Amino acid sequence: MSTILIAGANRGLGLEFVRQYAAAGERVIATCRTPAKADALVAIAASSGGRVTVHPLEMTEDSSIRAFKSVLGNQPVDIAIANAGIYGGNRQGWDDMDFDAWTRTFAVNTMAPLRLAQIVHANLKAGNDRKFVAITSQMGSNEGSSTGMHAYRTSKAALNKLVSTLATEWRGDGIIAVPMHPGWVRTDMGGPNAPLAPEESVAAMRTTIRALTPSDSGRFLNYDGARLPW
Numbered sequence: 001m002s003t004i005l006i007a008g009a010n011r012g013l014g015l016e017f018v019r020q021y022a023a024a025g026e027r028v029i030a031t032c033r034t035p036a037k038a039d040a041l042v043a044i045a046a047s048s049g050g051r052v053t054v055h056p057l058e059m060t061e062d063s064s065i066r067a068f069k070s071v072l073g074n075q076p077v078d079i080a081i082a083n084a085g086i087y088g089g090n091r092q093g094w095d096d097m098d099f100d101a102w103t104r105t106f107a108v109n110t111m112a113p114l115r116l117a118q119i120v121h122a123n124l125k126a127g128n129d130r131k132f133v134a135i136t137s138q139m140g141s142n143e144g145s146s147t148g149m150h151a152y153r154t155s156k157a158a159l160n161k162l163v164s165t166l167a168t169e170w171r172g173d174g175i176i177a178v179p180m181h182p183g184w185v186r187t188d189m190g191g192p193n194a195p196l197a198p199e200e201s202v203a204a205m206r207t208t209i210r211a212l213t214p215s216d217s218g219r220f221l222n223y224d225g226a227r228l229p230w
């Protein structure tokens with residue numbers, strides 16, 4: 001049985017990760033901002049025989065990160081998934097930017113994964129699989145000519161750079177770190193017109209995560225394991 005830490009687990013892709021890893025018999029440490037409102041997540045935990053535990057974590061707050069680290073302690077973690085993310089609001093044009101929302105988008109999408117990385121590093125070193133996966137977006141890629149959504153795009157491009165650098169810094173510890181694009185998925189963020197169901201995206205990402213080897217560390221990967229251009 002592996003231990004999987006999933007941050008941002010109360011809805012969307014995070015909740016589906018919990019569902020699938022729990023159904024596969026793994027031990028899951030799930031975090032969300034408000035467990036009291038996370039009915040679906042708490043229901044999975046309640047029927048898991050203690051394998052799934054739910055913990056409060058507001059990823060952008062030092063006090064919350066510290067409190068969660070004290071719960072986590074030194075237990076081994078095999079796979080940590082930094083999944084929480086926000087889209088950044090409606091005003092993200094070059095000529096109409098909500099700069100406060102842009103700052104918040106960086107805090108959640110770019111800085112919070114590093115906060116998680118800092119507290120989980122020792123746990124991953126103590127684990128067997130030693131994998132750190134940050135859920136990013138193809139919208140952070142420099143390829144292509146799509147426009148707008150500057151806050152979201154830049155936050156994910158910066159996340160990609162962060163994780164590829166972490167991969168180099170953690171290579172000596174045997175930890176594999178990758179930014180992974182989940183595809184365009186029907187969640188609150190992806191909307192109803194997305195081609196992928198959360199079940200499909202997460203099943204493919206689990207397969208890709210299982211197959212990761214040290215040579216993959218630092219690569220920008222699609223949910224199906226294909227390499228993506230930076």
Ligand SMILES: NC(=O)c1ccc[n+]([C@@H]2O[C@H](COP(=O)([O-])OP(=O)(O)OC[C@H]3O[C@@H](n4cnc5c(N)ncnc54)[C@H](OP(=O)(O)O)[C@@H]3O)[C@@H](O)[C@H]2O)c1
Pocket residue numbers: 007008009010011012013014032033034057058059060083084085086108135136137138181182183184185186187188189190191194
């Ligand atoms: N869906 C897509 O098509 C798509 C495509 C590319 C990339 N992604 C990425 O995939 C990841 C998951 O997205 P999703 O589609 O599942 O989105 P979602 O349904 O909107 O869920 C976002 C999750 O992030 C959590 N979160 C937001 N801010 C947080 C914070 N400050 N601290 C802790 N948790 C926080 C939310 O918790 P609350 O309920 O408390 O807000 C929620 O659990 C994101 O990183 C997103 O950028 C999604």
